[in-house]
Amino acid sequence: MPxxxxxxxxxxxxxxxxxxxxxxxxxxxxxxxxxRNQINYTGGKYIxxxxxxxxxxxxxxxxxxxxxxTDEAQETLEKPQFLWRKxxxxxxxxxxxxxxxxxxxxxxxxxxxxxxxxxxGMRDLKKWWEKAMFNDxxxxxxxDGNTKKWQSLVSALDHDxxxxxxxxxxxxxxxxxxxxxxxxxxxxxxxxxTQGTATTLSKGRLQKWINETSVADCMExxxxxxxxxxxxLWDKLATEMEAHSMYxxxxxxxxxxxxxxxxxxxxxxxxxxxxxxxxxTWVFILNLKYWEFRIHEQRKEKLxxxxxxxxxxxxxDYWLARIMWAGNFLCWKPKSSLWLSNVS
Numbered sequence: 001m002p003x004x005x006x007x008x009x010x011x012x013x014x015x016x017x018x019x020x021x022x023x024x025x026x027x028x029x030x031x032x033x034x035x036r037n038q039i040n041y042t043g044g045k046y047i048x049x050x051x052x053x054x055x056x057x058x059x060x061x062x063x064x065x066x067x068x069x070t071d072e073a074q075e076t077l078e079k080p081q082f083l084w085r086k087x088x089x090x091x092x093x094x095x096x097x098x099x100x101x102x103x104x105x106x107x108x109x110x111x112x113x114x115x116x117x118x119x120x121g122m123r124d125l126k127k128w129w130e131k132a133m134f135n136d137x138x139x140x141x142x143x144d145g146n147t148k149k150w151q152s153l154v155s156a157l158d159h160d161x162x163x164x165x166x167x168x169x170x171x172x173x174x175x176x177x178x179x180x181x182x183x184x185x186x187x188x189x190x191x192x193x194t195q196g197t198a199t200t201l202s203k204g205r206l207q208k209w210i211n212e213t214s215v216a217d218c219m220e221x222x223x224x225x226x227x228x229x230x231x232x233l234w235d236k237l238a239t240e241m242e243a244h245s246m247y248x249x250x251x252x253x254x255x256x257x258x259x260x261x262x263x264x265x266x267x268x269x270x271x272x273x274x275x276x277x278x279x280x281t282w283v284f285i286l287n288l289k290y291w292e293f294r295i296h297e298q299r300k301e302k303l304x305x306x307x308x309x310x311x312x313x314x315x316x317d318y319w320l321a322r323i324m325w326a327g328n329f330l331c332w333k334p335k336s337s338l339w340l341s342n343v344s
Contacts, residue, residue: 028226028228028259028268028270029133029153029226029228029286029288029291030129030133030293032226032288033288033291033292033293034293036288036289038288038291038292038293039292039293039294039295040292040293040294040295041294041295041296041297041300042294042296042297043296043297043298046081046082046083046084047081047082047083047084047294047328047330048079048080048081048082049079049080049332050077050078050079051077051078051079051080051332051333052076052077053076053077053078053175053177053178054074054076054177055076056074056076059072059074078166078175078178080163080164080165080166080178080332081164081165082144082151082164082165082294082328082330083144083145083147083328084147084296084326084327084328085147085149085150085151085326085327085328086147086299086324086325086326087150087324087325087326087327088322088323088324088325089121089124089125089322089323090320090321090322091117091118091121091320091321091322091323092117092318092319092320092321093113093117093318093319094316094317094318094319095317095318097113098319101113121323125323130270130272131272132149132150132152132329133152133153133329134152134153134154134270134272134273134279134282135152135153135154135155136149136152137275137276137278137279138154138278139154139158139196139278139341140154140158141154141155141156141157141158141161141163142154142155143155143161143162144162144163144164144165150327150328150329151328151329151330152329153284153286153339154339156180156330156331156334156337157180157181157195157284157331157334157337157338157339158180158195158339159179159180159182159193159195160179160193163178163334164178164330166178170182170190170191170192170193171191171192176190176335177335178334178335179334179335180195180334180335180337180338180339181213181214181215181285181334181335181336181337181338182194182195182213182214182338183195183197183199183208183209183213183338183340184213195338195339195340195341196341196342197342198342198344199340199342199343199344200343200344201229201233201236201237201283201343201344202237202240203237203240203241203262206227206237206262207263209283209285209338209340210225210263210265210285213338214335214336215285215287215336215337215338217335218287218290218333218335218336219287219336220289222263222264222265223264224287224288224289225265225266225285225286225287225288226265226266226268226284226286226288227262227265227266227267227268227283227284227285227286228267228268228270228273228283228284228285228286229267229268229269229270229273229282229283229284229343230269230270230271230272230273230274230279230280230282231258231269231270231271231273231274232274232280233280233281233283233343233344234258234260234267234268234269235269237262237267238260241260241262281341281342281343281344282339282340282341282343283339283340283343284337284338284339284340285337285338285339286337287333287336287337289336290331290332290333290336290337291329291330291331291332291337292329292330292331292332293327293329293330294327294328294329294330295325295326295327296325296326296327298326299324299325299326299327300325301323301324301325302323302324302325303321303322303323303324304321304322304323304324305321306319306320306321307319307320307321
């Protein structure tokens with residue numbers, strides 16, 4: 001009992017409205033990544049690329065005429081490897097919706113039903129993207145092998161956890177270049193993570209977290225950075241900046257997101273981070289140049305046809321379609337960004 005008219009109406013709205021693009025807009029991070037054309041479509045079994053993990057400055061030789069010239073091989077390339085995460089959003093309507101909408105005289109009823117189904121799905125998908133971006137509010141990042149959850153900001157920036165198949169350890173001096181930035185700074189040898197150490201937010205500390213860490217070392221332009229926090233911390237910072245005549249309103253964001261500028265870095269208030277006592281203390285300083293949203297080219301927002309479920313074993317009188325996709329959210333230089341989990 002397929003309904004080809006509803007199939008056509010839904011598919012036309014799906015293609016025309018770019019519903020997953022609308023869903024991305026729930027967070028300013030994805031919105032900015034999309035603006036930078038860093039939502040990419042590729043194939044393959046894994047998501048991988050070569051990255052340069054070290055410098056060869058210590059190979060420079062200052063020599064005298066009679067000195068032998070040095071030549072020492074130094075491997076600096078690594079290939080992080082990420083697994084695809086598969087996702088689907090089921091859409092369905094039952095026999096009552098069919099009787100009320102589909103067999104009427106006006107084709108507008110078909111479009112309205114398609115709009116309702118896609119609109120409801122997109123509203124809920126926006127909430128899902130937001131939760132996934134912020135690791136469902138958990139301080140434990142989604143592990144590489146956990147393909148039932150998308151990897152997040154926390155997955156990339158949490159210290160001393162494997163990411164992209166590469167082990168990270170401050171104490172073991174293992175892949176320190178692949179760690180998220182640490183507030184202990186450029187001038188100290190980091191031996192343990194301090195991202196969870198209690199601290200208070202001020203414009204002075206915010207400047208320190210940028211200028212005295214690897215965040216500044218990786219930054220090419222002030223526009224590279226986006227500073228993300230919940231409304232409570234954002235209001236505190238805005239009050240301090242207003243008192244010093246530093247407040248500068250940011251560009252208007254989607255979904256009612258509020259932003260301002262600090263030293264030409266956009267500071268964004270995300271309401272989702274106010275929902276729990278855990279996330280209210282989070283601050284992210286993100287170099288968006290090195291973040292990527294990757295979608296598999298064979299599963300880029302694929303919409304399946306509507307299929308009646310009544311002829312299935314134990315089935316019911318309703319129709320089902322699915323939006324299918326596969327991808328992941330990745331950072332190719334974690335040291336360029338910083339996550340603090342205990343800020344007041």
